[in-house]
Amino acid sequence: MDLSVKIGKLEMKNPVTVASGTFGYGLEYSELIDIEKLGAITVKGIKKDPCPGNPLPRFCEVPGGMINAIGLQGPGVEGFVKDDMPFLRTKNVPVIVNMWGTSVEGYAETAALLDKVEGIDALELNVSCPNVKKGGSSFSANPDLMAEVVKAVREQTSLTLITKLAPNVPDITIYAKKAVEAGADALSVCNTVPAMAIDIEARKHVIANKTGGLSGAAIHHIAVKLVWEVTHAVDVPVIGMGGIMEPKDAIELMAAGATAVAVGTANFIDPTTPIRVIDGIADYMQRHGMQTPKEIAI
Amino acid sequence: MQLDDAEIIFHEPLKGGYRLIKFKTPEIAAASKPGQYVQVRIPNLEATALRRPFSICGAEDGVLTILYKQVGRGTFAMGDLQVGKKVNILGPLGDCGFPLCDSATTPLLIGGGFGVAPLLFLAKQLPQKGVLFVGGRTADDILITEEFEKIGWDVQLCTNDGSVGTKGFVTAALDAWLEAHPDTKAEMYACGPEPMLKAIDERAARFNRVAWLSLDHRMACGVGACLGCIQKVRLTDEAGNVVEKTLRVCKDGPIFKSGTIVWEA
Known part of the structure; x- marks a missing residue:
């Protein structure tokens, strides 16, 4: 049995990575699990300059998951390269850097800087974060603007380019096709789902940003449907993500057509989830007499 | 920092909705320092519920003690846990805890x-x-x-x-x-x-x-990954300049030195 998969030029020894923003920069979980067992590590979103993020409270628990509006707090490319890359370079695991900007030019500049950094294997383009006022979701609400961002980044890098799509659009296949035409090698499906929680006794929003992104088990079956639609509309690999709590959830996304999967919110609840998912996929393939993860797609 | 399926060996109510719970968890107890905390996965909450953080009240002879108040659905569910039940604990968490003063202080x-x-x-x-x-x-x-x-x-x-x-x-x-x-x-x-x-x-x-x-901020991951519990601080760098930084309460704290916290108005 061979668990390896390819996402563009990125070779993963198994189909399991982690969702950006749920795993820090790798170091945070390295005492708890062997991060070299992962197919790849996806780090928290970076833009060219440091970003302070949103005021507190930044998240709340809701049935089936959580709503967060961290606001893409990050150290900027320079801080990331200085403080976080040295550790990641010591680990035998591919690194996917999630990146964003507040303008088309900002995305291109960030990509140009990251392209030159030793030890980065792929870029995941965040055009769909619901929690930053400029950039983020505004680029996912307009397929042509999104395609412009993908194209501008493509011109700056030969790294594998993954575009992370938003779930809250009428027809995700339009975005998938535009991203691929603009040069994306792969797609991540999907980002968090815009959501809101109100404390009815305090009579105010629970998180400071008022709106946030819903993640966790609550969005799993939204992701399954979107992965199915995208993988049946375009011919590039898809990383499926959304509410993977157990190995069966990851296998379901792969059954819908995902080449690889990312564990997100579950890292906070059970940090061993990514490892259990790797083992669970192997068990499943063995039980079903499958030789490669590709065969999981129905 | 590690994960352990720790057995509850004592769980009794105190007065006023407070409870004392003790877990047998030799390695976490041995590694714990005052001021650090643990995160408990409450087994009778749904599987998608986040862990709950609790400061460490005692860590002696392989036993970890938590004093908690029943305030929300997590701590009320925790109140129903019986002696003998195994509960998954993550810890000890936080930076090195309270720095101990010398014997002349x-x-x-x-x-x-x-x-x-x-x-x-x-x-x-x-x-x-x-x-x-x-x-x-x-x-x-x-x-x-x-x-x-x-x-x-x-x-x-x-x-x-x-x-x-x-x-x-x-x-x-x-x-x-x-x-x-x-x-x-x-x-x-x-x-x-x-x-x-x-x-x-x-x-x-x-x-x-x-x-x-x-400091007690609402926390999700407990390991510094999610940036859900940050605190703005003012520190003096090596050159003597005052710099503003954003620290993670869960990982860089939860203990902060006086004069460093930028309090919200």
């Missing part, structure tokens, strides 16, 4: 409500006995103070309603002590509601003493 511990929990663990490890100032709304919120008396600490009680101890805020008792001992080398250690911590931070500056404050 008088430690002043200030606890608001069940904020006394980590202070008991601390009191047992400090090289010198000192004064514990405890504040609560009523007598029901004054907990485990006899444990401090047993090991020779001077305990001063304050309640908002005067039902036990002195009527008023704990900071008034602290002020009286600081004013009466202007030349005593003393260091403060505090855990409790944020307004209390803010008041102690102000005392630290006014009386020119160091205070160590245990």
Whole structure:
């Protein structure tokens, strides 16, 4: 049995990575699990300059998951390269850097800087974060603007380019096709789902940003449907993500057509989830007499 | 920091909705320092529920003790857990905990409500006995103070309603002590509601003493990954410049030195 998969030029020894923003920069979980067992590590979103993020409270628990509006707090490319890359370079695991900007030019500049950094294997383009006022979701609400961002980044890098799509659009296949035409090698499906929680006794929003992104088990079956639609509309690999709590959830996304999967919110609840998912996929393939993860797609 | 399926060996109610729970978890207990905390995955909540953070009240002989109050669905579910049940614990978490003062310094511990929990663990490890100032709304919120008396600490009680101890805020008792001992080398250690911590931070500056404050922000991951519990601080760098930084309460804290926290208005 061979668990390896390819996402563009990125070779993963198994189909399991982690969702950006749920795993820090790798170091945070390295005492708890062997991060070299992962197919790849996806780090928290970076833009060219440091970003302070949103005021507190930044998240709340809701049935089936959580709503967060961290606001893409990050150290900027320079801080990331200085403080976080040295550790990641010591680990035998591919690194996917999630990146964003507040303008088309900002995305291109960030990509140009990251392209030159030793030890980065792929870029995941965040055009769909619901929690930053400029950039983020505004680029996912307009397929042509999104395609412009993908194209501008493509011109700056030969790294594998993954575009992370938003779930809250009428027809995700339009975005998938535009991203691929603009040069994306792969797609991540999907980002968090815009959501809101109100404390009815305090009579105010629970998180400071008022709106946030819903993640966790609550969005799993939204992701399954979107992965199915995208993988049946375009011919590039898809990383499926959304509410993977157990190995069966990851296998379901792969059954819908995902080449690889990312564990997100579950890292906070059970940090061993990514490892259990790797083992669970192997068990499943063995039980079903499958030789490669590709065969999981129905 | 590690994960352990720890067996509950004791779980009893105290007064006023507070409970004491003990887990057999030798490795986590051995690694724990006062001021650190653990995250508990509450098994009778749904599988998608986040872990709940609790400060460590004691860690001796392989047993970890938590003092908690039933306030939300997590802690109410936890209240139903029976002795013998195994519960997944992540810990110890946080930076190195409360820095211990030297034996020439008088430690002043200030606890608001069940904020006394980590202070008991601390009191047992400090090289010198000192004064514990405890504040609560009523007598029901004054907990485990006899444990401090047993090991020779001077305990001063304050309640908002005067039902036990002195009527008023704990900071008034602290002020009286600081004013009466202007030349005593003393260091403060505090855990409790944020307004209390803010008041102690102000005392630290006014009386020119160091205070160590245990912050309690809502936390998700507990390991510094999600950036859900950040705190803005002002630190002095090596060149002597004051720089503003954003730290993670869960990983870089939860203990912060007086004079560093940028309090929200």
